[in-house]
């Protein structure tokens with residue numbers, strides 16, 4: 500308990516006052532011997548009412564006991580009227596006259612070395628599922644570390660594995676989050692169900708063995724027909740090894756992003772040529788380069804853009820390369836897309852290494868990128884992943900992986916198919932077999948995660 504103003508002795512004298520306090524405390528094993536309080540804290544001094552009825556050393560029932568010594572254990576309990584409550588438990592040490600052993604008495608409400616009462620611990624465990632640790636820390640004045648410890652203990656006690664349906668479309672992407680207490684960001688893989696727009700799991704890294712292990716443990720790995728992903732070799736290897744019926748489609752967003760990145764790098768490379776002032780202006784105007792041409796307003800966007808093209812003719816070339824890469828995705832057929840790509844590739848000037856690199860990457864992932872034209876995985880699904888990731892990342896808070904995963908996977912409502920009304924009746928069950936009526940779990944909806952973030956759960 501933080502030291503604060505001086506304690507005032509309440510002066511618990513009369514029997515009736517004692518009884519009243521004990522009633523309020525609602526821990527029947529204790530008598531209240533004293534009470535002190537100031538504006539922030541209440542300290543309640545308690546002792547056990549009864550002697551132990553058993554010697555833990557010799558096992559004799561109702562042994563003759565003598566008080567040997569006592570120590571004061573200070574434990575936090577639930578707040579009363581906004582004040583922090585400290586129980587000052589005088590825990591006695593007894594000597595057993597039957598066997599001479601000494602032992603401390605036990606309490607139902609306070610574990611031997613705990614600094615919290617059991618009921619306060621349970622309260623924190625419950626609250627930590629639904630509220631952010633920071634908010635709880637503020638309300639209870641209990642450290643973040645303790646809250647997390649209690650939360651994770653609770654999760655361990657759940658011991659319910661996730662038993663999710665396997666969709667035909669899976670999406671993998673990653674969340675980059677600052678790991679709690681560390682400066683570097685860390686990438687966690689997010690596995691999504693593309694049929695039902697849900698999160699299926701969070702994995703602590705994006706290494707091949709981790710992903711393979713996840714895929715192999717799916718309820719039905721043969722169900723998966725399409726996996727959408729970023730250009731990340733370990734994902735690809737994992738899919739080919741563990742999902743025998745799946746093709747890979749590289750997410751369109753990640754492909755066209757390469758063009759924007761290349762354009763941006765080139766834009767920065769004109770820094771010396773432009774001088775400080777103009778370079779600053781170009782940086783400010785960069786949106787007219789990065790936005791799609793059809794999203795620009797004639798004034799002032801296109802006017803700005805064209806004046807920059809006059810200033811740096813190479814910028815116009817780079818800009819058109821960017822636009823033309825996007826246009827490949829407008830192709831109606833796979834063959835048309837391939838042709839557009841070939842034309843695009845030969846149009847790159849030899850000295851534009853940034854775009855030559857993009858072309859090389861596309862060739863490396865040729866099959867998986869052009870698979871898109873056989874199976875146009877809807878943008879809505881990918882956008883759902885992206886906005887979920889953005890929402891989590893935007894919190895800008897350090898997360899411990901285990902905490903974020905548990906909060907997302909265990910404490911946000913899942914999309915569940917309940918058996919239809921009437922199908923669960925006894926006669927139906929007898930006819931169809933009860934296995935039909937087990938609810939199906941599809942994971943956590945993107946919208947539910949975003950809502951939970953907005954409500955302060957994560």
Ligand SMILES: [Zn+2]
Nearest residue numbers: 554557595598
């Ligand atoms: Zn004994």
